[in-house]
Amino acid sequence: PTAPSVMSVNGHFANMGENATKEQYERGIQVINENQEFNPKLPKYLSLEKVSPVGFNYHLISVFGSQSTGKSTLLNYLFGTQFGVMSEDDRRQTTKGIWMSKNKKDHASTDSKNMAENILVMDVEGTDGRERGEDQDFERKSALFALATSEVLLVNIWEHQVGLYQGANMGLLKVVFEVNLELFLKDTKSNPRSLLFFVIRDHLGTTPLANLRNTLVQDLTRIWSGLNKPPGLEKSKIEDYFDFAFAALPHKILQPERFVSEVAKLGTRFREGHRDPRRDPLRGDQEFDGGVFLPEYHRRIPADGFSIYAEQVWEQIVNNKDLDLPTQQELMAQFRCDEIAREVLVDFDEAIIPFENKQAEGIRSGAPEVLGGLGAAMRTARMKTVKNFETEASRYHKGVYARKKAELESKIDGRLKVLFQGQLSAAHKSGVRTFSDAVSAAVKAGQKRGASYDFAEIVDREKKAALSKYEKEARGSLVEGAPWSNYKQEMTLYQKELSEVSGRLRRDEMRRLATRVERWVRSRLGESVGLEFNALGSGRGGSGAPESGERGSEKEIWDRIWSIFRKTVQEAERRFTDRAKSFDASSGEVDVGLWRLRRKSWGVLRAKIDEEMMEGNLLLKLRENFEDKFRYDEAGVPRIWRPTDDIEGIYTKARESTLTLIPLLSRFQSAHTSTPPPLDEWIGGVPSEATPADEEDLTPIGGVDEDEGKSLEEEMTILTDAKRQDITTRFKKTADGVYVEAKRSAIGGMTQ
Numbered sequence: 088p089t090a091p092s093v094m095s096v097n098g099h100f101a102n103m104g105e106n107a108t109k110e111q112y113e114r115g116i117q118v119i120n121e122n123q124e125f126n127p128k129l130p131k132y133l134s135l136e137k138v139s140p141v142g143f144n145y146h147l148i149s150v151f152g153s154q155s156t157g158k159s160t161l162l163n164y165l166f167g168t169q170f171g172v173m174s175e176d177d178r179r180q181t182t183k184g185i186w187m188s189k190n191k192k193d194h195a196s197t198d199s200k201n202m203a204e205n206i207l208v209m210d211v212e213g214t215d216g217r218e219r220g221e222d223q224d225f226e227r228k229s230a231l232f233a234l235a236t237s238e239v240l241l242v243n244i245w246e247h248q249v250g251l252y253q254g255a256n257m258g259l260l261k262v263v264f265e266v267n268l269e270l271f272l273k274d275t276k277s278n279p280r281s282l283l284f285f286v287i288r289d290h291l292g293t294t295p296l297a298n299l300r301n302t303l304v305q306d307l308t309r310i311w312s313g314l315n316k317p318p319g320l321e322k323s324k325i326e327d328y329f330d331f332a333f334a335a336l337p338h339k340i341l342q343p344e345r346f347v348s349e350v351a352k353l354g355t356r357f358r359e360g361h362r363d364p365r366r367d368p369l370r371g372d373q374e375f376d377g378g379v380f381l382p383e384y385h386r387r388i389p390a391d392g393f394s395i396y397a398e399q400v401w402e403q404i405v406n407n408k409d410l411d412l413p414t415q416q417e418l419m420a421q422f423r424c425d426e427i428a429r430e431v432l433v434d435f436d437e438a439i440i441p442f443e444n445k446q447a448e449g450i451r452s453g454a455p456e457v458l459g460g461l462g463a464a465m466r467t468a469r470m471k472t473v474k475n476f477e478t479e480a481s482r483y484h485k486g487v488y489a490r491k492k493a494e495l496e497s498k499i500d501g502r503l504k505v506l507f508q509g510q511l512s513a514a515h516k517s518g519v520r521t522f523s524d525a526v527s528a529a530v531k532a533g534q535k536r537g538a539s540y541d542f543a544e545i546v547d548r549e550k551k552a553a554l555s556k557y558e559k560e561a562r563g564s565l566v567e568g569a570p571w572s573n574y575k576q577e578m579t580l581y582q583k584e585l586s587e588v589s590g591r592l593r594r595d596e597m598r599r600l601a602t603r604v605e606r607w608v609r610s611r612l613g614e615s616v617g618l619e620f621n622a623l624g625s626g627r628g629g630s631g632a633p634e635s636g637e638r639g640s641e642k643e644i645w646d647r648i649w650s651i652f653r654k655t656v657q658e659a660e661r662r663f664t665d666r667a668k669s670f671d672a673s674s675g676e677v678d679v680g681l682w683r684l685r686r687k688s689w690g691v692l693r694a695k696i697d698e699e700m701m702e703g704n705l706l707l708k709l710r711e712n713f714e715d716k717f718r719y720d721e722a723g724v725p726r727i728w729r730p731t732d733d734i735e736g737i738y739t740k741a742r743e744s745t746l747t748l749i750p751l752l753s754r755f756q757s758a759h760t761s762t763p764p765p766l767d768e769w770i771g772g773v774p775s776e777a778t779p780a781d782e783e784d785l786t787p788i789g790g791v792d793e794d795e796g797k798s799l800e801e802e803m804t805i806l807t808d809a810k811r812q813d814i815t816t817r818f819k820k821t822a823d824g825v826y827v828e829a830k831r832s833a834i835g836g837m838t839q
């Protein structure tokens with residue numbers, strides 16, 4: 088093949104255009120340019136050549152040898168590459184640097200003698216500075232680079248150079264050996280081996296290859312023994328580090344056909360090989376068993392990490408830093424694992440960020456939502472992310488890989504945990520709300536129907552529904568294997584809150600019940616107590632005790648009211664207790680409800696009494712009472728006054744009788760004991776279960792709530808002294824009026 092001879096211009100990398108295509112890399116890529124700069128496009132090249140994803144399934148060969156010994160020519164024939172070759176007529180030196188190209192020889196046939204897959208070849212140019220009198224700096228650097236990366240070093244040598252121990256080739260090999268010792272000194276664990284593959288060019292055939300090989304092995308052994316070895320390695324042997332192989336090629340110009348056929352034969356040796364335990368590393372030859380690529384030569388750099396590894400290594404070499412390969416491998420592993428983590432997180436983000444946004448939105452708006460499909464998305468994302476990371480990153484340094492995997496897991500688990508917790512909290516909030524709404528709605532529906540509804544049953548049913556909904560949502564969001572995937576504690580909290588809410592709802596229901604019972608008490612008392620006061624107007628006593636005589640009956644009005652009151656409240660208490668028990672109220676709650684009921688009922692009674700005792704009502708009643716006694720005789724027949732009647736006597740008697748009502752009505756007290764009813768005892772002390780809220784809306788009662796500064800005596804005072812006085816005066820005037828009228832009618836009746 089013919090190829091352009093000049094690969095790069097003025098130190099710029101060839102093929103550096105942004106839109107590099109495969110065609111632009113036809114001649115391979117200049118990994119290191121003549122200014123000793125590393126080409127940042129290497130990853131791009133490897134991915135264009137589809138090498139990046141192959142893991143360890145690739146091979147690296149470097150070629151070494153003096154300038155113009157036909158190295159590039161050989162590679163181009165062997166691997167179908169298009170490395171620059173010095174033109175025949177213009178024997179100009181090609182540029183220095185390191186080129187790389189992928190093997191272009193087809194290996195699609197099933198023949199087991201085929202070349203290995205993914206062979207990368209590095210053409211190291213200008214390695215023999217000594218011939219041109221230049222410094223050996225680049226020679227050393229490129230040797231280090233090649234050894235740190237390559238499995239096979241092709242050493243190109245003219246036949247006539249074999250045995251010239253002092254020659255340039257041997258100098259080059261000495262450098263290779265020195266560098267190798269330096270390089271792998273620290274890597275005692277893996278102790279990598281390399282294959283030195285000698286290709287003897289322009290082999291005339293007169294000296295058999297075996298002889299040439301022996302000469303070379305002798306020279307190599309001499310070089311090795313002459314090396315300054317680092318402490319501890321003084322006794323090391325060349326075969327501890329290298330295997331050897333040899334091949335000879337005929338003259339390309341003089342025997343072109345044989346050259347081509349021998350190169351083709353040589354090509355078949357570049358396949359996967361297995362070590363034959365009997366094989367002597369120094370006895371490599373054409374009849375080599377198997378291929379040249381033994382697994383132990385592989386530098387174990389995953390293909391997708393090769394670029395970064397090579398760059399780091401070159402960085403160290405160029406800056407004359409101590410090249411510590413295990414450290415470089417760790418650094419590469421870190422770099423690549425981070426990169427892989429970033430790559431796998433792209434898909435993770437795509438799947439998870441929409442949920443994160445939605446959840447954040449819900450929290451911001453104060454209405455967190457249970458996100459549908461979250462569980463499935465989390466399970467898939469977590470599984471895929473970890474799996475993708477494992478696939479790519481597990482080829483790297485085990486320790487680094489394990490650490491980075493843990494980092495990645497904790498990173499995604501951190502985010503998934505937040506989502507999970509948010510989901511639980513949304514399920515919690517919406518569950519509590521739904522529960523409370525459902526119970527209220529059912530109660531309202533029950534009230535509307537008018538029928539008595541079973542509050543306890545409603546609560547029980549809705550609680551079960553709320554729990555099973557929560558459980559379903561929580562279970563649906565679990566991610567097997569994730570350390571956060573558990574909702575036991577949250578479920579307990581949820582149950583606790585449901586119980587709190589049902590307690591609150593039950594207390595509400597108790598209040599509603601209390602209101603209903605109070606209303607009943609008000610209506611009953613309004614009627615029965617009203618009757619008692621109305622009876623005063625008849626002057627013949629209340630309905631309660633007709634047999635005890637009319638005056639006695641009037642006197643016992645408070646005893647009767649107290650008795651009516653107690654009976655009414657007792658009945659109310661019974662109703663309240665029955666109903667409250669039906670919805671599972673605790674006995675403490677019932678006690679509080681009854682206590683409140685008694686207090687409120689007293690308030691109802693007191694208000695009813697005050698209403699009856701309003702000035703106008705009271706005066707009317709007194710007047711009726713008086714008139715009844717004055718204008719009707721004992722048999723209840725209306726009197727027709729005659730002048731002979733003792734109008735004054737009847738008047739005085741009736742007036743005095745009615746006037747006794749005023750002190751009687753002024754104070755709520757028993758006619759028998761002249762003491763107020765035992766209201767404090769009857770109401771009882773504050774139940775221990777009562778909360779401040781239970782006492783908040785209560786009106787203080789004198790003698791019951793001592794700290795109110797009002798005594799029971801005052802509570803039972805219906806009319807103050809001043810009021811009594813006033814009523815007495817006004818009543819007397821009314822009575823006087825009636826009397827005058829009667830007197831007039833008596834006289835009038837006589838004159839007529």
Ligand code: GDP
Pocket residue numbers: 153154155156157158159160161171172173174175288289337338339340
């Ligand atoms: P490199 O510098 O080692 O890469 O050598 P090149 O491949 O550029 O070849 C240098 C010169 O040697 C070119 O003019 C080639 O034509 C010539 N050449 C290539 N192969 C052979 C060979 O096998 N024998 C001889 N004598 N010349 C060769």
Ligand code: MG
Pocket residue numbers: 158159160171172173181210212
């Ligand atoms: Mg060349």
